[in-house]
Amino acid sequence: MGAKIVTGEAGYVLEDVPHLSDYIPDLPTYPNPLQDNPAYSVVKQYFVDDDDTITQKIVVHKNTPRGVHFRRAGPRQKVYFESDEVHACIVTCGGLCPGLNTVIREIVCGLNYMYGVKRVLGIDGGYRGFYAKNTISLTPKSVNDIHKRGGTILGTSRGGHDTSKIVDSIQDRGINQVYIIGGDGTQRGASVIFEEVKRRGLKVAVAGIPKTIDNDIPIIDKSFGFDTAVEEAQRAINAAHVESESFENCIGLVKLMGRYSGFIAMYATLASRDVDCCLIPESPFYLEGPGGLFEYIEKRLKENGHMVIVVAEGAGQELLSESIHSMTKEDASGNKLLKDVGLWISQQIKDHFAKKNKMTINLKYIDPTYMIRAIPSNASDNVYSTLLAQSAVHGAMAGYTGFTVGLVNGRQSYIPFYKITEKMNKVVITDRMWARLLSSTNQPSFLSVKDVIEDKKDEEPPQQQVLDEESCLDDNLVNKENSFI
Numbered sequence: 001m002g003a004k005i006v007t008g009e010a011g012y013v014l015e016d017v018p019h020l021s022d023y024i025p026d027l028p029t030y031p032n033p034l035q036d037n038p039a040y041s042v043v044k045q046y047f048v049d050d051d052d053t054i055t056q057k058i059v060v061h062k063n064t065p066r067g068v069h070f071r072r073a074g075p076r077q078k079v080y081f082e083s084d085e086v087h088a089c090i091v092t093c094g095g096l097c098p099g100l101n102t103v104i105r106e107i108v109c110g111l112n113y114m115y116g117v118k119r120v121l122g123i124d125g126g127y128r129g130f131y132a133k134n135t136i137s138l139t140p141k142s143v144n145d146i147h148k149r150g151g152t153i154l155g156t157s158r159g160g161h162d163t164s165k166i167v168d169s170i171q172d173r174g175i176n177q178v179y180i181i182g183g184d185g186t187q188r189g190a191s192v193i194f195e196e197v198k199r200r201g202l203k204v205a206v207a208g209i210p211k212t213i214d215n216d217i218p219i220i221d222k223s224f225g226f227d228t229a230v231e232e233a234q235r236a237i238n239a240a241h242v243e244s245e246s247f248e249n250c251i252g253l254v255k256l257m258g259r260y261s262g263f264i265a266m267y268a269t270l271a272s273r274d275v276d277c278c279l280i281p282e283s284p285f286y287l288e289g290p291g292g293l294f295e296y297i298e299k300r301l302k303e304n305g306h307m308v309i310v311v312a313e314g315a316g317q318e319l320l321s322e323s324i325h326s327m328t329k330e331d332a333s334g335n336k337l338l339k340d341v342g343l344w345i346s347q348q349i350k351d352h353f354a355k356k357n358k359m360t361i362n363l364k365y366i367d368p369t370y371m372i373r374a375i376p377s378n379a380s381d382n383v384y385s386t387l388l389a390q391s392a393v394h395g396a397m398a399g400y401t402g403f404t405v406g407l408v409n410g411r412q413s414y415i416p417f418y419k420i421t422e423k424m425n426k427v428v429i430t431d432r433m434w435a436r437l438l439s440s441t442n443q444p445s446f447l448s449v450k451d452v453i454e455d456k457k458d459e460e461p462p463q464q465q466v467l468d469e470e471s472c473l474d475d476n477l478v479n480k481e482n483s484f485i
């Protein structure tokens with residue numbers, strides 16, 4: 001389906017989400033049952049006005065266009081489903097992330113407590129569970145405690161997305177609301193499910209809830225579970241620091257998740273203050289020679305006797321592919337399989353210092369990657385996950401479909417799938433946040449002045465990346481940094 005674009009004065013653009021009534025004529029509407037709910041009856045203007053939209057661009061100049069907006073999430077006065085007509089299902093796909101169980105819990109409880117919906121199914125083990133497994137019945141009672149546990153009670157998987165089998169299963173089971181929790185790949189899968197549902201003319205609302213521990217989804221302020229992951233990473237960094245302080249010439253090395261986006265490593269480094277060097281996929285580095293990593297390590301050890309290095313799993317992959325050849329190239333979803341930068345860099349450092357009898361060093365390597373995503377979410381991610389789940393429920397009940405729910409500049413919004421899947425959110429190393437990190441660690445930038453000038457001469461701006469306050473005036477660019485600071 002083509003984009004639903006509404007324009008207004010002063011360069012206002014609404015990138016709207018699809019609605020069931022776009023392709024099913026004469027759908028009946030019903031008063032929102034929340035109007036009789038005692039908890040909400042005291043709230044003035046509880047229902048969201050249909051004209052409410054959220055701006056993507058928060059820093060503007062006097063004469064710049066108002067730019068892209070998204071539909072504000074929340075309960076509507078009229079709903080498109082009667083309570084006992086709803087038959088919902090929930091699926092979780094891709095990697096784990098703290099908060100998954102909270103989102104599941106709050107969809108089930110939100111549907112039940114706010115809209116009186118009793119029939120909710122869990123799909124077992126990701127997309128393939130639609131056609132290859134039995135479903136799990138979910139009630140407020142059965143999900144009551146799950147937010148205290150890590151992982152997903154539904155199980156998850158990569159690969160196995162067979163659109164027509166999935167939509168057949170939706171149709172055969174009489175499901176009319178589908179809640180899909182997952183990362184960029186999952187949202188791409190959700191988008192094709194929506195297209196197929198629409199092609200068949202089904203009254204089925206498809207709602208995505210974005211999940212990514214790497215924080216690599218664009219538009220949204222940040223992903224649920226990210227704060228928890230950064231907090232948990234502190235424990236590994238602290239251990240690396242304690243170890244490195246206790247031995248002579250000791251390097252504590254911590255590998256964190258971050259396939260293409262180094263946000264966890266960057267924020268964990270900024271939070272810790274004990275890190276001397278942070279390596280991320282977006283910032284190429286080199287080992288040998290002036291300005292290289294070995295020279296910096298030698299300097300820090302001479303100055304301080306110890307150091308801590310944090311490396312994101314996707315960092316330096318171009319260096320590794322020169323020296324390690326691996327047979328398996330992709331996972332079941334088609335994501336490139338990475339080589340272990342932590343082990344590789346540990347060996348390179350040891351070899352370098354052993355080679356010329358340069359210095360006797362100790363190196364302690366800590367790999368907590370799965371530990372930081374398998375834990376339950378912290379308090380703030382629990383609240384965040386709850387709001388996302390409730391917004392998704394309000395959207396589906398109001399007949400919206402083909403949307404991902406997300407926080408944009410601190411407000412819950414409905415975002416069309418294509419905005420979420422067309423780009424990837426990455427750290428912009430020529431922006432202020434990375435400069436803050438460099439000035440906090442004092443590590444080399446691994447960029448010569450010439451590189452920076454060359455970079456700036458590049459015709460294409462870095463369109464899909466998180467930008468700093470001053471660089472968000474271009475309509476095409478994504479500004480997300482304000483919500484982080």
Ligand SMILES: Nc1ncnc2c1ncn2[C@@H]1O[C@H](COP(=O)(O)OP(=O)(O)OP(=O)(O)O)[C@@H](O)[C@H]1O
Nearest residue numbers: 093094095158159161182183184185186188189333
């Ligand atoms: N282009 C696509 N079309 C249909 N389905 C897709 C597409 N890309 C991925 N999927 C499906 O989405 C599911 C999850 O994808 P993937 O394993 O890439 O994880 P993800 O959602 O990106 O999460 P994360 O990367 O955070 O772990 C898989 O079942 C995969 O088959």
Ligand SMILES: O=P(O)(O)OC[C@H]1O[C@](O)(CO)[C@@H](O)[C@@H]1O
Nearest residue numbers: 094095096213214257258259331
């Ligand atoms: O080993 P798995 O489960 O495929 O997951 C690893 C990948 O998943 C992620 O955590 C994203 O979900 C990446 O950071 C990591 O590369």
Ligand SMILES: [Mg+2]
Nearest residue numbers: 094183184185
């Ligand atoms: Mg992904």
